[in-house]
Amino acid sequence: MPQLSDRTKNFTDSVIRRMTRISLQYDAVNLSQGFPDFAPPREILERLAELSPDGPHQYSLTWGAQNFREALAEKQIPRMGIPLDPNSEMVVTCGSTEAMMAAMITVTNPGDKVIVFSPFYENYTADTILSGAEPIYVSLHPPTFEFRVDELEAAFKQRPKALILCNPSNPCGKVFTYDELKIIADFAEKYDTFVITDEVYEHIIYEPHKHVYFASLPGMFERTISCSSLSKTYSITGWRLGYIIAPARVIDVAKKVHDFLTVGAAAPLQEAAIVGLKFGEEYYLDLQKKYTQKRELLISGLDSIGITHTNPEGAYYILLDVSEFGYTNDLEFCEVLAREVGVGAVPGSSFFKEDIHHLIRLHFAKKEDTLNEALNRLQHIRTKLLK
Known part of the structure; x- marks a missing residue:
């Protein structure tokens, strides 16, 4: 049979999207792939409904x-x-x-x-x-x-x-x-x-x-x-x-x-x-306020658990240092985290060219209830994952 193209041989499927599938498999709170679990603005949804009959x-x-x-x-x-x-x-x-x-x-x-x-x-x-x-x-x-x-x-x-x-x-x-x-x-x-x-x-x-x-x-x-x-x-x-x-x-x-x-x-x-x-400036100020609150909720929760993390200046991602758990393979760690703790994350090695395997990425584009549930599960991370 003819050979497949060489250009794809050096990368895998998306690790981010793979972690969403793993999160679904173990019914984990999915803080891996960065999409919200809350609705878009009501005005946009209402306009879409108006368009549905006639296009x-x-x-x-x-x-x-x-x-x-x-x-x-x-x-x-x-x-x-x-x-x-x-x-x-x-x-x-x-x-x-x-x-x-x-x-x-x-x-x-x-x-x-x-x-x-x-x-x-x-x-x-x-x-x-x-x-x-x-x-x-x-x-x-x-x-x-x-x-x-x-x-x-x-x-x-x-x-x-x-x-x-x-x-x-x-x-x-x-x-x-x-x-x-x-x-x-x-x-x-x-x-x-x-x-x-x-x-x-x-x-x-x-x-x-x-x-x-x-x-x-x-x-x-x-x-x-x-x-x-x-x-x-x-x-x-x-x-x-x-x-x-x-x-x-x-x-x-x-x-x-x-x-x-x-x-x-x-x-x-x-x-x-x-x-x-066509939204006015107030929409973007409110968006910033909402994400600032989500950021502070997750940061304060991680601080109370005692997990070292970054403090993002923008976007909605936090990198966690999980070196204390003794895993040399961060993909394996994330799979175990989803299965045993019930929280979905992305291995940091998928983002770094450097040889880094002690970081994982969480995102906080979620409802406060979802973030609180993830933090409740992470409270038990050491009893379940420490080697």
Whole structure:
């Protein structure tokens, strides 16, 4: 029989999604895959119900419904500080997952190099390899997850075609400062590199930290491919509505890539989500308040149990140090945790290029009752798992 492709041999299925299946198998509280267990905003759901009889039920424009793109531009222009053209500088995708893949294919050729900060969301390595490119890893050093300027420039000296920037960062919750972003921007200009941003957690930020859109830095819009989605902001991860914002010359190519990858995002869901895009600032302030409360609930609970953890500046993930339990295989630890304790987590090794096996990731995009149940179960972690 003919051989299968070589490009997939160096990565597995998604460990994050695998841990959801394991959580279901053992009826564990699923704090692994980052999706809410609470409803999206009522206004969006009501609009979807209104649309169900008459639609739209057929294809929208390939690069996104006109009114969706216009609403998206209206929302993002004051936040990004850039006069965006909804017709030439954005394309709507099937989630930010497709947005990132389309961006990679748009700017890289086989053999190009791409800088990836470690820890990283697991898709970035897969996206790079599937594009035929080669990842260059640059460490974000715990506990503050800062990069070292000399290590970053050493990576840029390899003349990469692009750098992937997740801000706020999954899984470590780092929010890059303006000064850090400016260092990246200066290197991107010096070494003529694209920056592909993943900004899906742009509205989930904890005081006193602030989110700065990389494309808003002086001179950076022309070399930035900004990827994001509605999934986390409006708690509609299953709707798969993402987008790319970039200069027209980039979008011209991204539209073609997107067209042949997925044709277009779901027409009725775009129509319903417009309601969310038109929410006022109070919605985003309330979102920040709700996630701040969830963050503090989980942190205080973990502190009372005595488990060492990170303190995220943004996004909704916490890394736990489980080295005290004596496991050298963090995937095995997470499987045992789900089976014996009843809490689903993600092994940290799936996020790090470094040889790290003592961290696991939990997320807190859950109802308070769900988080409290997870904490109640974790109270018994030492009696059940200590070797």
